[in-house]
Amino acid sequence: MPDELLLTGGLVVDGSGGPAVTADVLVRAGRIAAIGPGLSAPVARDVTGRVVCPGFVDIHTHSDLTLLSDPRALSKVHQGVTTEVVGNCGLGVAPLAPGVPVAPIRAAVGYLDLDAAVDWSWPDLAGYFSVLAAAGPGINVASLVGHLALHGSVVGFTDRPAGAAEVDRMCGLLGEAFDAGAVGLSTGLVYAPLPYVRDDELLALARVVAGRDRIFTWHVRNYDDALVDSVTQAVRVARATGARTQISHLAAVGRRNWGAVRKALDLVDAANADGFDIGVDIYPYLHGNAPLSQLLPAHTQEGGPEAWMPRLADPAVRAFVRAAWVDRPTGWDEITLSWTSRPAPDPVVGSSVAELAAAAGVDGAEIVLDLLAALGNGVLMTAGGRSEDDLRAVLGHPATVVASDGLALDPGGVTGAGVPHPRSYGTFPRFLQRYAADLPDGIRRCTSAPAARVGLSDRGLLRPGAPADVVVFDPARLADRATFTAPHQFAAGIDLVLVNGAVTVDGGEHTGARAGSVLRGNT
Ligand SMILES: [Zn+2]
Missing domain, CATH: 3.20.20.140 (Metal-dependent hydrolases)
Structure with a gap:
């Protein structure tokens, strides 16, 4: 890790809400050393056309x-x-x-x-x-x-x-x-x-x-x-x-x-x-995304999962929960299973509750009750x-x-x-x-x-003296690529990320640097 890095010619947006300015940013010993025109340093990188902003x-x-x-x-x-x-x-x-x-x-x-x-x-x-x-x-x-x-x-x-x-x-x-x-x-x-x-x-x-x-x-x-x-x-x-x-x-x-x-x-x-x-x-x-158990009435969740999982086998409990679900604000077609604690790939993951119900010839409540009885909090959903x-x-x-x-x-x-x-x-x-x-x-x-x-007053601003948490991105290419069906995709256009001055993402690739720290509030 070079002790010093100069980013030249970028459009600096300092995080304060103030206007963007074209300037150089000098990083030294993990901190922002200077921001301004015409800076020089042995190791320089031209970021013309890129936005330079706080992490x-x-x-x-x-x-x-x-x-x-x-x-x-x-x-x-x-x-x-x-x-x-x-x-x-x-x-x-x-x-x-x-x-x-x-x-x-x-x-x-x-x-x-x-x-x-x-x-x-x-x-x-x-x-x-x-x-x-x-x-x-x-x-x-x-x-x-x-x-x-x-x-x-x-x-x-x-x-x-x-x-x-x-x-x-x-x-x-x-x-x-x-x-x-x-x-x-x-x-x-x-x-x-x-x-x-x-x-x-x-x-x-x-x-x-x-x-x-x-x-x-x-x-x-x-x-x-x-x-x-x-x-x-x-x-x-x-x-x-x-x-x-x-x-x-x-x-x-x-x-x-x-x-x-x-x-x-x-x-x-x-x-x-x-x-x-x-x-x-x-x-x-x-x-949103949450445990499927969030759908259960609070009363049914008493005692923690070890208590409520077996309870969901009781027909009276199932009837109580079903009654609570009669007038739900979202439909079973709006709830998709996103993860379970069973070994991957779990075939139910990626399907909506409505799809699973149709395939099994039961209603959505039956599917959800069975999953919760088997997996407790180990089943997550995305819900629209x-x-x-x-x-x-x-x-x-x-x-x-x-x-x-x-x-x-x-x-x-x-x-x-x-x-x-x-x-x-x-x-x-x-x-x-x-x-x-x-x-x-x-x-x-x-x-x-x-x-x-959250009181982290030295983070989130590009200022001389501040820790050098810096992002350089291409505004023309910046985009999220993760979708609900193919989520495991990194964002595009994030060219360079510095964490406490260490180059952590470079050219869109992770460098292996692990320069983060535990941040404590004022004690
Ligand atoms: Zn949260």
């Missing part, structure tokens, strides 16, 4: 465990991502209360767990960070605390309010994780046992977040018929505690709910006008039912940043199985090419704006 800061990811399967973060760095924030949607991997076994928590966060060979050996966030740093990540990684690990390990998996002592214990563990460098707390109120969490627990945790000036990110309780009520809950907690708050992947699912995102954005605007700090993120696609108008309304809103909600995947490795959501490969090029109002504002929403949400 993308993906604040909503689920790469907690896949980074330990392949630390290069290939699907991410090839789209220009140089920093990821893991631990979203409540699904983090730390901390666990001391003495609590990992297995039930690991089963509950199955969405993250694509490689059974990853050894989950840490009890707390400091331990996770040590394992991650030892693995040598190819990009920078910061982490939120996942509410599921906190609540699951302290309160368990039954539907009951946490006691006062339990809430205190969770607040203490949260504070310790902030001491270890977590940048915030995430909740995910659809992921059992989090549907059983009462407001007093959310308020207490939010007060810890506010006291430490971290961020509280919310996968809200419901994104279809109850979207507005669910965002109202998050806004209420933000207003009561002053916690900086992020509404994760704001979208309305189901045709009958289209337009509800505008009401949610109005709630955000009203709170921000009153001096609170609420942001929004979204990925530029019309499908969203509107392009809603997506554009959210992406254009001043409080919105772009985030993938995806995972760092290796197309040639264990995590390259199945047909995952293409967002893991294409989010940032797709947004810039299709949705950005203009390049400076689009790049700001992928760099400094998300970095500021």
Whole structure:
């Protein structure tokens, strides 16, 4: 790795939202040394006609465990991502209360767990960070605390309010994780046992977040018929505690709910006008991706997968679930299986529930119930039912940043199985090419704006002295290539990616460099 690299003649978009300027960028000893005209250095590269901008800061990811399967973060760095924030949607991997076994928590966060060979050996966030740093990540990684690990390990998996002592214990563990460098707390109120969490627990945790000036990110309780009520809950907690708050992947699912995102954005605007700090993120696609178990009523998921998987054999339970599904906002034709924990290739992957039902001569509910009974959280879906108008309304809103909600995947490795959501490969090029109002504002929403949400103030800007996380792309060729049927394809047009000054992608090829670091919030 040369200690010094000069990029000459590029169109520099510095991440602030300010206008593009033609300038040279000098990188020295891992940092931006200078930006301006007429710079010189022994090692220079002509990037005329290319855009030079900060590496993308993906604040909503689920790469907690896949980074330990392949630390290069290939699907991410090839789209220009140089920093990821893991631990979203409540699904983090730390901390666990001391003495609590990992297995039930690991089963509950199955969405993250694509490689059974990853050894989950840490009890707390400091331990996770040590394992991650030892693995040598190819990009920078910061982490939120996942509410599921906190609540699951302290309160368990039954539907009951946490006691006062339990809430205190969770607040203490949260504070310790902030001491270890977590940048915030995430909740995910659809992921059992989090549907059983009462407001007093959310308020207490939010007060810890506010006291430490971290961020509280919310996968809200419901994104279809109850979207507005669910965002109202998050806004209420933000207003009561002053916690900086992020509404994760704001979208309305189901045709009958289209337009509800505008009401949610109005709630955000009203709170921000009153001096609170609420942001929004979204990925530029019309499908989501989640465990199939997310379709189950919360009541049915009591006890964790070990309890509910056998329960799904009970005809009375099946009848209860079927009744809950009679008026679903999306059809079985809009739900496609994207991955299972069975050995790849699993023949059901890539088919919609409706297709599998037709082939088997049963209804969609039967297919889903059987899959969940057999695989628990080890079956993932992509689900449609969203509107392009809603997506554009959210992406254009001043409080919105772009985030993938995806995972760092290796197309040639264990995590390259199945047909995952293409967002893991294409989010940032797709947004810039299709949705950005203009390049400076689009790049700001992928760099400094998300970095500021999570308090990573030295990332996301090209400034002398800043760490040299840099992307050079060809605006004429920039494109996402990953699709819902062939997702394992890197983005096009990303020519050069520097992570902390190290050339990590060059000419579209990964160099093998792994120069990322663990980023800690202010402790
Ligand atoms: Zn998520």
